[in-house]
Each structure stands twice: as C-alpha cells, then as structure tokens.
Amino acid sequence: MGCCSLRADEVMWRRARSWGIWSPVFSPCSSRGSSSAGIISSGAFTYSPLSCSCFHALHTCEAPAWMSTADVLVMTPWFAPIIWDGVFDSAILDAQFESTTIGLTVFAIKKYVVFLELFLQTAEKHFMVGHRVTYYVFTDRPANVPSVPLAEGRQVVVLEVRNYARWQDVSMHRMKTISNFSQERFLREVDYLVCVDVDMKFSDHVGVEILSPFFGTLHPGFYRAARNDFTYERRPRSQAYIPRDEGDFYYAGGFFGGSVVEVLQLTTACHQAMVVNQANGIEAVWHDESHLNRYLLYHKPTKVLSPEYLWDERMLQRPPFLRRLRYVAVPKNHAEIRH
Ligand SMILES: CC(=O)N[C@H]1[C@@H](OP(=O)(O)OP(=O)(O)OC[C@H]2O[C@@H](n3ccc(=O)[nH]c3=O)[C@H](O)[C@@H]2O)O[C@H](CO)[C@H](O)[C@@H]1O
Numbered sequence: 492m493g494c495c496s497l498r499a500d501e502v503m504w505r506r507a508r509s510w511g512i513w514s515p516v517f518s519p520c521s522s523r524g525s526s527s528a529g530i531i532s533s534g535a536f537t538y539s540p541l542s543c544s545c546f547h548a549l550h551t552c553e554a555p556a557w558m559s560t561a562d563v564l565v566m567t568p569w570f571a572p573i574i575w576d577g578v579f580d581s582a583i584l585d586a587q588f589e590s591t592t593i594g595l596t597v598f599a600i601k602k603y604v605v606f607l608e609l610f611l612q613t614a615e616k617h618f619m620v621g622h623r624v625t626y627y628v629f630t631d632r633p634a635n636v637p638s639v640p641l642a643e644g645r646q647v648v649v650l651e652v653r654n655y656a657r658w659q660d661v662s663m664h665r666m667k668t669i670s671n672f673s674q675e676r677f678l679r680e681v682d683y684l685v686c687v688d689v690d691m692k693f694s695d696h697v698g699v700e701i702l703s704p705f706f707g708t709l710h711p712g713f714y715r716a717a718r719n720d721f722t723y724e725r726r727p728r729s730q731a732y733i734p735r736d737e738g739d740f741y742y743a744g745g746f747f748g749g750s751v752v753e754v755l756q757l758t759t760a761c762h763q764a765m766v767v768n769q770a771n772g773i774e775a776v777w778h779d780e781s782h783l784n785r786y787l788l789y790h791k792p793t794k795v796l797s798p799e800y801l802w803d804e805r806m807l808q809r810p811p812f813l814r815r816l817r818y819v820a821v822p823k824n825h826a827e828i829r830h
C-alpha cells in the first residue's frame with residue numbers, strides 16, 4: 492500500500508491517543524478495490540486498515556491491542572456517530588439523559604410469547620438501567636405475558652392486538668401498529684422509542700448512548716459486505732426499491748428507533764409503502780426490513796448502532812473488534828415457532 496493523494500471517498504478512522512476517544516482522519520493512502528477486506532464498506536465509501544508509515548506525524552497509527560488487525564468506522568459520511576464500545580462515556584450520557592423516558596416496543600404474537608420472559612428479564616439487567624422505561628408489549632395473548640420483577644421507574648404495558656396467519660404479515664404490521672400507537676399515546680408518554688425483535692436477549696449494556704432523533708442498526712450479516720451484495724429490494728415496481736448504485740449500509744429490521752415524532756414518520760411511511768405494494772401484488776424481499784432500508788437511505792439516521800447491538804452467535808463468527816455482544820438472537824426453530 493503506497494502513499495498517494497487524499498481521496499474523499501476513502502475515510503479512515505483511528506483512535507486519537509491523546510484524547511482517548513475515536514476520531515476520524517482522512518487517509519492519504521489508497522487501497523482501492525478492497526471493500527470486502529475493510530471493516531465496513533458502504534458502497535461508494537470504502538473503509539479499510541491503513542499503513543502506519545503514512546501517519547507517523549499524527550501519532551494516530553497505533554491501534555489499541557484489542558484492535559490488532561483493523562479499525563472500525565465511527566462516523567458515517569454524513570457525520571452521524573456509529574456506536575461501538577469505547578466511543579462513549581456512560582457517566583456523562585446518563586447525566587444528560589437523566590429525565591428521559593424510553594419506550595421499548597416489542598411484539599409477541601402467537602407462539603412468540605415464549606420469548607417474552609427472557610427478553611424482559613435480560614432487559615431489566617441491561618437495558619437503560621437507572622432510567623425510566625415503559626415496555627410496550629403488543630400481543631394477541633395477554634394472558635401469556637409473564638410477570639417479571641421490575642426495577643423502580645419501569646413498567647410493562649400490555650397492548651392487545653390482532654394476529655395474522657403469515658409470519659411476514661405479523662412482522663410487517665408492526666409498522667402500522669407502532670404508527671397508530673405513537674399517535675394515540677407514545678407521543679404523550681415517552682421521549683424516545685426503541686423498536687426491537689422479541690426473539691432476542693440482552694447480554695450486555697444497552698443504554699442511553701443509543702438515543703438520538705433517529706437511529707438504525709448495522710445488520711450483523713452485512714456490515715462488511717459490499718453495497719452490491721446488500722439484500723435490498725431490487726425490483727423497481729416495489730415501493731422498497733433501491734437502485735444498485737445507491738445505498739449506505741444494510742440496516743437490520745430488528746432494532747431501530749428515535750424520538751417519537753421520527754418513529755411516527757418512519758413507521759407511517761413504511762406502512763403506506765407496504766399498502767401500495769400489497770395493492771400492486773408485490774411483497775418486498777425482506778418485508779418490513781426492505782422498507783426500513785429504503786427509508787433510512789433517503790432519511791439519513793442521526794446515529795447508527797454497530798452490530799454490537801444486534802448479533803447472532805449461531806450464524807456469525809465474532810470478529811476480534813466486536814468486544815461486546817449487547818443484544819443477541821435466541822436460537823429458534825423457524826418452522827416450529829412460526830406456525
Ligand atoms: C433481527 C432482525 O433484524 N430481524 C428482522 C428479520 O427477521 P427475523 O428472522 O428475525 O424475523 P422474526 O421471526 O423474528 O419476526 C420478526 C418479529 O415479528 C414478531 N413476530 C413474528 C412472527 C410471529 O408469529 N409472531 C411475532 O410476534 C416478533 O416480534 C419477531 O421478533 O427480518 C424480518 C423481516 O423479514 C424483520 O425485519 C425482523 O425485524
């Protein structure tokens with residue numbers, strides 16, 4: 492790798508030793524064509540490890556021992572922070588968000604109620620500890636919602652909703668339900684909404700560092716992938732369509748959020764797009780996740796969560812730079828649980 496002129500499409504991020512935090516630097520080194528070797532590649536933007544020899548004057552070459560092979564992207568090209576372990580100080584943030592109330596929406600329809608107990612128990616251990624939290628549990632089986640001991644300032648609100656025969660419809664209708672309830676009560680009751688899958692458990696700290704007007708999470712299966720390999724909806728007649736030459740990241744359907752107003756706009760737009768698709772007899776390849784990805788492309792998030800916040804230990808090998816696994820998939824038998 493030789494030194495060359497600075498390229499705006501090759502942004503590198505290094506730990507600035509003197510500040511003890513992650514800072515962005517532009518790399519004067521080119522490593523074109525290595526998008527899949529980089530820690531994160533996002534289409535036009537390629538991020539990859541760089542040669543230290545180019546950086547002796549900046550004192551930023553030395554990667555911490557835990558990042559022996561590579562660095563990670565800590566800011567998007569539109570200057571939204573990407574949240575990894577080490578980029579935030581919980582003590583400062585906890586004080587800033589002291590009077591904040593957070594709503595956590597989760598759907599447990601039909602057999603998925605079995606996930607609720609572990610979900611709630613682990614959320615009590617790791618999710619927004621010390622803050623005011625309302626769990627909004629949407630279910631068609633209210634009698635099956637387990638009673639889990641809650642810390643002070645936290646409550647479970649059970650909201651009865653209808654089910655659908657197909658799991659895809661259950662998943663997609665979450666957008667409509669969150670939109671409706673945002674208008675009806677979330678706007679009045681909480682400051683932020685965090686919207687997640689239920690077939691998961693919290694296994695490490697998930698705190699106010701995730702809060703921002705509008706945030707999405709890098710899908711753990713695609714954070715290293717080239718844009719062309721993202722599983723966006725590729726059919727132009729679908730409302731979730733993303734052309735091949737567009738796209739920043741591939742975001743996961745199972746973890747997004749923001750202020751109630753932003754989540755209301757997102758969920759309303761995604762639901763409307765799904766209604767149009769249905770009228771046209773087309774269903775996006777990854778359902779609500781496809782629509783979420785399109786929305787996030789044209790409404791850039793103000794914060795992006797790293798795959799620390801959404802991981803699947805059975806599907807993926809954990810890379811060394813992933814120091815914490817904060818919210819992880821609970822193994823499930825798809826055929827059994829969805830029918
Ligand atoms: C971790 C992650 O990014 N997951 C996304 C992924 O699917 P997954 O394979 O993780 O989908 P899934 O089976 O978890 O279904 C999504 C969610 O819908 C709810 N549910 C589903 C079926 C049911 O019978 N009862 C029920 O309550 C439940 O909250 C579940 O977590 O892609 C889906 C669309 O294809 C959604 O975008 C998911 O958010």
Ligand SMILES: [Mn+2]
Pocket residue numbers: 688689690745
């Ligand atoms: Mn899931």
